Amino acid sequence: MNQYQANLENEQATTALGSLIAQAVKKQLNHGVVAYLNGDLGAGKTTLTRGFVQGMGHDSHVKSPTYTLVEPYDLAPWQVYHFDLYRLADPEELEYMGIRDYFNENSCSFIEWPQRGEGMIPAPDFIINLSYSGEQREVELIAQSSLGEQLVEWLNAQ
Template identity: 70%
Template structure:
């Protein structure tokens, strides 16, 4: 598989566009993939990782506030047919802490996990289906999707089509 088939980038004009991409990902997961995904989110502080996740959580059916899990490590969202977990590992002191919180219980066929600062949990996290990189471009952001599994490749193909 060529690298071009495993990556896709485009520009996000603003926060509204970032939320819209998250909602679009949710729609693909619910109607096309019909199974959970593991997403690693990379980007500097304020790059839009939580904003993208907010769009996804709302797109999966959550009504209400979507907060950053900066101090709690994980914010769970139990929805009708899905569980969405938003992890922020920025403040994680040691990857072993993930074992104590039962990290393995979070990953199953109906769970979608969005993990900010995944390098902090190295060795304790499952491999991602897709990695999303968000990079500042003045007031805009560039978003890059990189597939890392067959499921991630399928997700990427749907993103490119629509």
């Protein structure tokens, strides 16, 4: 199966899923990943990323990169990058900020609004779709690479 699906009852469940993905990256994959995040405003993209960043070992505030395009977290040996490309006017702007330097085997990048960086960002290892379901959220994680497939298998086994 190339996807993982779950209902997320609340913000804590969304954060916990992000932390679970971090656990898989550190213990199972032992390799950086690229994730595309899709969902309406308030669907939980930043909340899930916050859980991931905290699960990787960050113990301070995790903020949305809405105005900065990227929030970096140096969590040796890992680098975690949370991108929000919503305000990006042109994908070429990413070239000026040295976008290629953000992606390597020890970096984990969570990218909101990835379509705005098309042609400048790497293909994802997995796509995370978050949507509303009443007061809850639904999440669908779809593998796009062999690393993504390993992650989905691991999540489905939990």
